[in-house]
Amino acid sequence: MRPLEITSLTKTFYTPTGPQTVVRDFNTKIQPGEIVALLGHSGCGKSTVLSIIAGLQDATAGGVVIDGREIDGPGLERAMVFQSxxxxxxxxxxxxxxxxxxxxxxxxxxxxxxxxxxxxxxxxxxxxxxxxxxxxxxxxxxxxxxxxxxxxxxxRFLLLDEPFGALDSITRCELQDLLVDLCAAKPRTVILVTHDVDEALLLSDRIILMTDGPEARVGREIDVALPRPRSRTAVMDTPAYFAMRNEILEFLESHSKQFQH
Amino acid sequence: MMNSLRNFALSLVGITLVIGLWAMASAFWSADLPSPMKTWEESKLYIMQPLEKRGEMDQGIGLLAAYSLVRVAKGFLLGILFGAPLGLLLGASQLLSKMFDPVIQVLRPISPLAWLPLGLVLFRQSEPAALFTIAICSMWPTVINTMHGVRAIPQDYINVAKVLRLSPWKRFTKVLLPSTLPYMFTGFRLSLGIAWLVIVASEMLTGTPGVGGFLWQEYNSLIYSHILLCILTIGVVGFTLDRMMAFVENKLRTA
Structure with missing residues (x-):
């Protein structure tokens, strides 16, 4: 099976105050069986990217290719879990x-x-x-x-759009563990949009850090080389976990400063 | 419990006050206005034997109200039969709603008294003309509420329908109809209220047996107490209808 390819993805919204390019030139490949987390500040356009992959919105330029064919709408090979x-x-x-x-x-x-x-x-x-x-x-x-x-x-593809964002923290942990189990039971290609660093580290194989919008793109990619099966407590005990966590937080921090200035 | 008892007592006081005003008006202001007592004396026969049929118009108030209710039911059903699908279409299509919104806004405020002669011209008989009038006057709240219901379907459900690639029929039965039904019922309730308002006018003009027809006949026969009997009957029946629809509406909202 071939990877899911996202090439030069750009999304511009035409608002009354003028065009707003939320995402510009977003590129990545997602391998079959890979669990990828899209991580970034709120409003950085990560949900827009996912919604284009789901076929709920059209890209302004670029696109999403599955098996050599550009998608042009929702498909049953891509299932979605929404925030609500x-x-x-x-x-x-x-x-x-x-x-x-x-x-x-x-x-x-x-x-x-x-x-x-x-x-x-x-x-x-x-x-x-x-x-x-x-x-x-x-x-x-x-x-x-x-x-x-x-x-x-x-x-073939599971698209999760901040699936636990609206839940209290205890329920969130329970459902994160559930997701770990479900993915371990049967490997699948998963794209998870989140702004929770620990959630991304616990669940994913690779984290795509997005720069802040407008004109968000891929800022950095981090391979989460933590052994599977993972459990929340075991993962948190590894030094690699904290190294990655710090790297991500530094990235998010520096980009939010850029955004403020 | 105490509260509902108190409310009941208060509403009794209100009714008594209004009857008192009525009695004063008939005693001091207009000699032609029958007093409450006289109204009761002259109406007793119609109320105590509500299902008695003595002549075409000379019938118990229950029978007369039943004729009117049947006519209203027919006209109302006709109205929502056209109104609900029209509302669904207008809600679903921006194009159609822009096309027909001005038409609806102009047709909506037209009085039943204006529609009825047109109905008589079109159908040449009083009964279909009455049904036409009731239907066309009462359908608008159903059209408008249904339209708003369709527009108020949460984006979440629309996204789910898209992601699951539901067929148009499944979109209709699983998403559109269940989310729109409570709005539709609000429309039905308002429509029924209007249908009941229209019945009197249409019966008066066509002279058909029913509460409105009886009211007009008794006015022409100078039996004014029966006008009051009819007015009260119309009010009580309308109130009951509204309560019944509100009950169903509440059931739907909580379901």
């Missing part, structure tokens, strides 16, 4: 997952897809809430359903 759970309110948790599974695998038997949806609810630890509607579930549980929905599609 974004579950359809009229469907139960299970039906939300099932809808996605049915879309991704329309040729499967109904029963087979149903079992798969149930399996993924079990994997995210909320099998017993399958028959409840989103409004009856806590924010954390809803986000678990959203994660189950994306993973159950068994897509």
């Amino acid at each position: 759970p974004s579950l359809l309110p009229s469907l139960t948790a299970l039906d939300n997952v099932l809808l996605a599974v049915d879309q991704a695998h329309p040729k499967n038997r109904r029963k087979q897809n149903r079992e798969r949806a149930q399996k993924y609810l079990r994997l995210v630890g909320i099998e017993e809430y399958g028959s409840q509607r989103p409004a009856e579930l806590s924010q954390g549980t809803q986000q678990r359903v959203a994660i189950a929905r994306a993973f159950a599609m068994e897509p």
